[in-house]
Amino acid sequence: GENVEQHPSTLSVQEGDSAVIKCTYSDSASNYFPWYKQELGKGPQLIIDIRSNVGEKKDQRIAVTLNKTAKHFSLHITETQPEDSAVYFCAASMRTSYGKLTFGQGTILTVHP
């Protein structure tokens, strides 16, 4: 089955800096890659996603890039703010898996004011 590795496990940045979180996946059949933000005691919230027919996607301060050849994808947050502090999870899904997601281990992002 699919295996998703996520790095780093913790990331600390100063307000205004950029943050990058990277994930690799094992199954070349995966074609959907969402990113979730989870605040303490809450469910994950979809913040951005990308599909295998696209190399990059942006939404204001957030961007995701996908390298299908290398089987890795990354989340980029620019101009970080304290409210960006949370746990971020990457995930991967195959068209044939009926929506089942395989999650990365998570990254605890701390943005210092």
Place this chain on the structure above:
Amino acid sequence: GAVVSQHPSRVICKSGTSVKIECRSLDFQATTMFWYRQFPKQSLMLMATSNEGSKATYEQGVEKDKFLINHASLTLSTLTVTSAHPEDSSFYICSALLRGAGNEQFFGPGTRLTVL
């Protein structure tokens, strides 16, 4: 956007009792919902896939007689933890699959279960 609710948000029960958790898709129909379990500082672990009108599909290692899932309608799935024990204490999260929009999955706010 697509909204998923869970009830209750927090439950404390005695060992040996059963607890039911509800997951509802509020503004869309979900033929497929998923149930996850999350331990502190860990990732989400998929327990089972809930399909409307059919039996749930459980992941390897998850006891189907322990965690009963019922997806009775296109907007409601329930997870019942039977004969709960302290080791069942965890954060349970459901999600609903939004078909026709690239299979995006939207999560509920989670249910914190504490078994005494």
